Amino acid sequence: MAARAQPVGGTGRAAHRAAAPRPDAPRPVAIWPGTCAALGVALLVLGTLAAVAMRAEGGSGFGPSEASALRFTLIQASLSAVFSVGLAIPVARALARRRFAGRRVLITLLGAPFILPVIVAILGLLAVFGRSGWISGALGAFGLDPLRIYGLHGVVIAHVFFNLPLATRLILQGWQEIPAERFRLAAQLNAGPGAMWHLLEAPMLRRILPGAMAVIFAICLSSFAVALTLGGGPKATTLELAIYQAFHFDFDLGRAAVLSTVQLGLTVVAAVLALRVPVGEGVGAGLDRAVVRWDATGRSATLLDVVWIGFATLFLMLPLLAVLVAGAPGLLSLPAPVWSAAWVSVQVAALSTGLLLLVALPLSASIALGRRQLGEIAGILGLAASPLVIGTGLFVLIYPVASPAHVALPVTALVNMVMALPFALRILVPRMQQVMQQNARLALALNMRGPAFWRRVIWPRCRAQIGFAAGLTAALSLGDLGVVALFADPETATLPLQVYRLMGAYRMEAAQAAALLLFILSMGAFWLLDRGGKFHAEA
Amino acid sequence: MKPLFVAGALLAATVATAETPELVVYTYDSFVSEWGPGPAVKEAFEATCGCELKFVGAGDGAALLARIKLEGARSEADIVLGLDTNLTAAARDTGLFAPVAVEADYALPMAWQDDTFAPYDWGYFAFVHNADADAPANFRALGESDAKIVIQDPRSSTPGLGLLMWVKAAYGDEAPAIWDGLSDNIVTVTKGWSEAYGLFLEGEADMVLSYTTSPAYHLIAEEDDSKAAAVFDEGHYMQVEVAGKLAASDQTELADQFLQFMVSDAFQSIIPTTNWMYPAVMPAGGLPEGFAETLSADKSLLLPEGDAAALRDEALDEWLRALSQ
Numbered sequence: 001m002a003a004r005a006q007p008v009g010g011t012g013r014a015a016h017r018a019a020a021p022r023p024d025a026p027r028p029v030a031i032w033p034g035t036c037a038a039l040g041v042a043l044l045v046l047g048t049l050a051a052v053a054m055r056a057e058g059g060s061g062f063g064p065s066e067a068s069a070l071r072f073t074l075i076q077a078s079l080s081a082v083f084s085v086g087l088a089i090p091v092a093r094a095l096a097r098r099r100f101a102g103r104r105v106l107i108t109l110l111g112a113p114f115i116l117p118v119i120v121a122i123l124g125l126l127a128v129f130g131r132s133g134w135i136s137g138a139l140g141a142f143g144l145d146p147l148r149i150y151g152l153h154g155v156v157i158a159h160v161f162f163n164l165p166l167a168t169r170l171i172l173q174g175w176q177e178i179p180a181e182r183f184r185l186a187a188q189l190n191a192g193p194g195a196m197w198h199l200l201e202a203p204m205l206r207r208i209l210p211g212a213m214a215v216i217f218a219i220c221l222s223s224f225a226v227a228l229t230l231g232g233g234p235k236a237t238t239l240e241l242a243i244y245q246a247f248h249f250d251f252d253l254g255r256a257a258v259l260s261t262v263q264l265g266l267t268v269v270a271a272v273l274a275l276r277v278p279v280g281e282g283v284g285a286g287l288d289r290a291v292v293r294w295d296a297t298g299r300s301a302t303l304l305d306v307v308w309i310g311f312a313t314l315f316l317m318l319p320l321l322a323v324l325v326a327g328a329p330g331l332l333s334l335p336a337p338v339w340s341a342a343w344v345s346v347q348v349a350a351l352s353t354g355l356l357l358l359v360a361l362p363l364s365a366s367i368a369l370g371r372r373q374l375g376e377i378a379g380i381l382g383l384a385a386s387p388l389v390i391g392t393g394l395f396v397l398i399y400p401v402a403s404p405a406h407v408a409l410p411v412t413a414l415v416n417m418v419m420a421l422p423f424a425l426r427i428l429v430p431r432m433q434q435v436m437q438q439n440a441r442l443a444l445a446l447n448m449r450g451p452a453f454w455r456r457v458i459w460p461r462c463r464a465q466i467g468f469a470a471g472l473t474a475a476l477s478l479g480d481l482g483v484v485a486l487f488a489d490p491e492t493a494t495l496p497l498q499v500y501r502l503m504g505a506y507r508m509e510a511a512q513a514a515a516l517l518l519f520i521l522s523m524g525a526f527w528l529l530d531r532g533g534k535f536h537a538e539a
Numbered sequence: 540m541k542p543l544f545v546a547g548a549l550l551a552a553t554v555a556t557a558e559t560p561e562l563v564v565y566t567y568d569s570f571v572s573e574w575g576p577g578p579a580v581k582e583a584f585e586a587t588c589g590c591e592l593k594f595v596g597a598g599d600g601a602a603l604l605a606r607i608k609l610e611g612a613r614s615e616a617d618i619v620l621g622l623d624t625n626l627t628a629a630a631r632d633t634g635l636f637a638p639v640a641v642e643a644d645y646a647l648p649m650a651w652q653d654d655t656f657a658p659y660d661w662g663y664f665a666f667v668h669n670a671d672a673d674a675p676a677n678f679r680a681l682g683e684s685d686a687k688i689v690i691q692d693p694r695s696s697t698p699g700l701g702l703l704m705w706v707k708a709a710y711g712d713e714a715p716a717i718w719d720g721l722s723d724n725i726v727t728v729t730k731g732w733s734e735a736y737g738l739f740l741e742g743e744a745d746m747v748l749s750y751t752t753s754p755a756y757h758l759i760a761e762e763d764d765s766k767a768a769a770v771f772d773e774g775h776y777m778q779v780e781v782a783g784k785l786a787a788s789d790q791t792e793l794a795d796q797f798l799q800f801m802v803s804d805a806f807q808s809i810i811p812t813t814n815w816m817y818p819a820v821m822p823a824g825g826l827p828e829g830f831a832e833t834l835s836a837d838k839s840l841l842l843p844e845g846d847a848a849a850l851r852d853e854a855l856d857e858w859l860r861a862l863s864q
Contacts, residue, residue: 057607131687228727228728229728233725233728234863235862236858244694247602247605249695319753337573405595498572
């Protein structure tokens with residue numbers, strides 16, 4: 001199939017018609033496992049919300065302060081998504097076009113902010129950008145005023161810090177899915193950078209960006225501690241804070257459920273808008289050759305790429321360096337409970353990753369086979385669901401039948417899986433679509449279906465994406481405080497919970513060391529699983 | 540696999556209760572942590588009670604109350620330990636608590652009379668600063684100074700709510716003006732105490748809302764005398780932390796025994812250097828070296844729980860209005 005002549009842009013209607021499966025067309029793998037997975041996730045998210053709503057007694061609705069929280073939430077989440085994705089495009093393009101020593105390590109490390117516990121990331125960011133941070137210190141040396149980080153711009157900077165790496169990885173993957181042959185052909189046709197952009201890169205971005213934006217918008221919708229702290233005060237009240245207030249300050253479960261419904265509604269709207277953008281037809285097939293970019297050899301293109309990679313590296317690495325510097329002194333003298341918590345966290349992460357693969361693989365396959373709406377929306381729900389609502393809902397549901405402490409770890413793993421699912425789908429689905437388009441007809445002609453198709457066609461071609469998704473889930477699960485605080489007893493503390501406990505007991509140095517351990521474990525798990533997917537990020 | 544797991548866990552629990560009685564105490568998370576009073580308290584009580592003491596941690600005081608409300612009369616908790624006087628009115632209204640009779644000679648700045656909740660420790664909210672910097676003497680001076688402070692959000696944090704009550708108790712109807720004065724001093728507002736204290740230690744602010752006993756931690760545990768708590772002349776708002784017994788408890792006698800133990804020397808001597816608060820009953824050895832003197836009764840501010848509950852929403856509105864501009 002790869003040898004078949006295709007238009008350079010891969011946008012021909014013929015290709016589209018050939019790829020889009022008819023509803024009654026035979027399929028190499030069944031759709032129902034994916035449908036079940038989607039329904040299961042939707043049931044968990046909506047069921048917990050319903051459980052909270054049912055426990056409500058009267059309660060107040062949506063007032064002016066909720067309206068202003070909604071307004072602020074929308075503004076900060078939109079700005080955060082636009083800036084994260086906007087900045088990620090040149091960074092990903094530069095990373096896609098350049099090969100240099102340490103590139104793999106850099107790409108892995110760039111993902112780190114995403115998996116840091118919130119409180120640690122805030123302290124790292126402020127060590128660089130804060131009033132007495134490194135930059136303000138340098139400015140002070142020249143007699144200049146310190147940076148003013150607190151405000152809406154601070155919220156956006158923090159959210160870009162968290163999400164730029166994710167956006168970069170998603171977009172970089174898009175670039176890597178353009179086969180080398182396309183670039184070769186375009187170069188033979190004398191396409192300069194501009195033409196290359198119009199023919200190959202812009203269509204790819206049109207396919208990737210809406211989904212990436214929707215995911216980041218949804219993550220930022222449920223921001224709370226970051227938005228409040230960097231926002232500088234109650235002006236930066238988000239919906240999630242209003243939900244927290246409804247639970248903690250007023251014990252108004254009705255209002256918590258209403259607010260959570262609004263949050264879910266916004267996310268579904270974002271997801272639907274992203275899905276309305278025509279996906280195009282993928283980029284067609286190639287022979288997985290190394291990409292050579294004849295268009296990017298000029299001096300100005302090189303300089304531009306160096307500047308962008310340098311910007312991303314400094315912006316993302318300096319706060320991490322601060323985390324490292326703060327944590328290193330205490331790392332060797334960590335108290336024993338931290339190590340046992342680390343072991344608990346590793347188990348939760350392993351369980352979470354296993355669950356994720358069970359759900360995400362069939363789900364992404366059925367999305368690739370045309371069940372796009374259901375799968376994507378079920379997938380993104382996990383992002384918009386307030387952890388507090390999921391946790392409380394599960395608590396209400398589990399409490400009558402079992403002691404919450406006994407199921408603390410499986411429940412935490414389950415919730416972590418649901419939170420990681422949207423990311424996993426963004427990673428898996430584009431590749432899965434490609435694999436289906438290129439191989440489904442041949443496989444059916446050979447009567448290869450079900451397990452054999454999974455083993456011989458999907459697995460070898462999606463290994464890189466599966467490894468990336470599994471690594472991301474393991475790392476996220478390790479770093480997430482999640483719902484464990486609602487369920488845990490003293491013996492089942494996870495590492496992030498232990499970091500908070502150390503801080504709550506004034507032990508800042510030990511807390512920062514434990515955070516560094518968490519960071520090392522997360523990166524280790526990510527590296528291990530991501531690398532398991534071989535040639536990936538090399539293409 | 541899961542039903543089996545749950546069944547196994549239930550079976551294990553049943554076997555345990557058959558052997559020794561178990562007393563379940565719900566408390567906030569930092570109490571049960573390895574660095575809090577929990578482990579030492581468990582050891583000391585189990586040495587005398589012939590029972591098993593089980594702590595269950597649930598976030599902070601407000602989360603603790605939310606959890607009790609969620610569980611209702613079916614709760615397996617016998618004791619709830621860790622509510623403060625901003626929460627006791629709401630806790631009392633649940634009707635889930637039983638009267639208790641605890642005998643103690645309290646070392647609180649005021650007489651304590653409550654037939655439902657018994658105090659186990661207390662402290663004063665205060666702004667902590669670096670000892671080498673000059674501290675303002677009251678809220679007005681703080682508002683006029685250019686000192687930068689970090690505070691906690693009253694909607695998500697106990698100290699944050701304490702600060703609201705402090706300003707309200709000290710200034711009453713003038714509270715909005717005080718908040719106006721403070722608004723340009725506030726660098727930021729955090730979700731909880733840990734974030735705020737971390738920001739202060741990182742140098743993001745000159746002062747942080749914490750307790751008068753915070754410098755004692757640095758002095759005793761870290762031999763660091765660089766932190767001090769600013770003494771305000773309008774007085775300091777108090778946090779009194781209490782415990783109560785649930786009416787639905789199946790271990791009523793053991794629960795009473797625990798509450799009496801709570802005000803004994805064995806429990807109270809653990810509190811200062813694990814919870815970093817003043818003990819509710821002075822232990823025989825007195826306060827550890829490095830603990831600040833307690834204030835006189837007229838400088839110890841505390842709204843009665845009914846007033847605190849009634850003023851809460853109004854005080855929050857004033858705070859939001861002043862800081863949202």
